[in-house]
Amino acid sequence: MDIQKFVRQRKSLGYSQVELSRGICTQSTLSKFENSGKVPSLSILEQLCRRLGLTIDELNQDDASSLRYLRRLMDTAEQHLMLERFPQAIGLLKKVAPENLAAPQDQMQYYYLQGMIGALTSGQLSATLFNFTKILDELDEEHQTIFSQLAYLGSGILYARQGSMDHADFFFAKVITYLQENASDDWSKAERLRYLRTIMMTYYAAEYHALNHRLPISNKVLDQAIGMCAAQHVTYFLPRIKLLQANNAIEAGGSIDSVRRLLTEAMVFARFNHSEVVEVQVATIRKNFENEIVNND
Incomplete structure (x- = not known):
């Protein structure tokens, strides 16, 4: 098994051992594999390879x-x-x-x-x-x-x-x-890639409406995106969706409680999906929002 191919792929994608092993195995398990050749269970190795865009077979070939x-x-x-x-x-x-x-x-x-x-x-x-x-x-x-x-x-x-x-x-x-x-499609039965690509298009359409200050339309489209995510239990679009809902609520002068709720939901989904960029954005927006509340009191 060409373990160095595995290591090169990990490093080329910018993963540390801790980041790659997160949610799959311990960092110690990964370290023993890379440094000592101790191969983990087939299930763990398949998940690690999948995260790197590899298969186990590809560790034994150069094609x-x-x-x-x-x-x-x-x-x-x-x-x-x-x-x-x-x-x-x-x-x-x-x-x-x-x-x-x-x-x-x-x-x-x-x-x-x-x-x-x-x-x-x-x-x-x-x-x-x-x-x-x-x-x-x-x-x-x-x-x-x-x-x-x-x-x-x-x-x-x-x-x-x-x-x-x-x-x-x-x-x-x-x-x-x-x-x-295509709004009336049954997304629970849709082909996976088409489904995910359409959710992505829906999110950016909502972002575009928000950019043009069409906030009610943006929020309606975001609700549609949430419904699509639920159809096949996809969560990794939800951090951005909830963050945009929060931004829309702030721009529209929504209630303090509603903005806080949306920011909390955005943070929860960001942490669940390891969306570090959204975590930072939520923290910054929350800090600015709370400061503005204090200044307006």
Whole structure:
């Protein structure tokens, strides 16, 4: 077993032994595996490998061009993207060479992930839009797949965060129309990736409405997102959803109790899902909110 491949993957994604083992095993168990070759139980090893985008079989092979391997890397990168773990997502995508992706579906997933990471991390405008253009003008010219909607979403986010709201409006209008057309779907039976991608689109649509001070609409969309999360018992979108609800309540002049409740819920979900970024955001907003209450007394 190539334990060094495991160690290299962990370090390339920025995981410490404590972070990687969290919720799976003790740090001591992981250390014994990496440093002394003491292999843990199959269940533990599978979970550790899955978190790194590896399989146990891949520890015994060196086939970076395997399609199955590349798809697993992209699926894991997409999960990190949805959790806002951008360094991990970037690290995984660096292992994927687009020339090894023959199927248009795989190519679209790659360019969508590259573009969305750029949009959410303030990447270069031209480079980010190039990835979305590959989907919209080449790989899905008739705009029949969900990747076109994700390309619209990423383009809208990019323009909105750069303050070009006229451009953002154009793309978000397409996303919102798509969401409205699919609002009555039974999400408890939906294909997993389509389901998760649609929740993500719904959240960012709510964020877009809030950015334009359409708070009642934003809150309605957030309620829809919560209902979608419940359909398949997904919790890792809830920290951001609850935080946005709290921000909306503050901007709308909501009651002190309602704001505190929403901030508490955001913190609980953030800790449950190990969303350190949201934890910091909630703590900062709560501190500012409580200071404002004191100053207004």
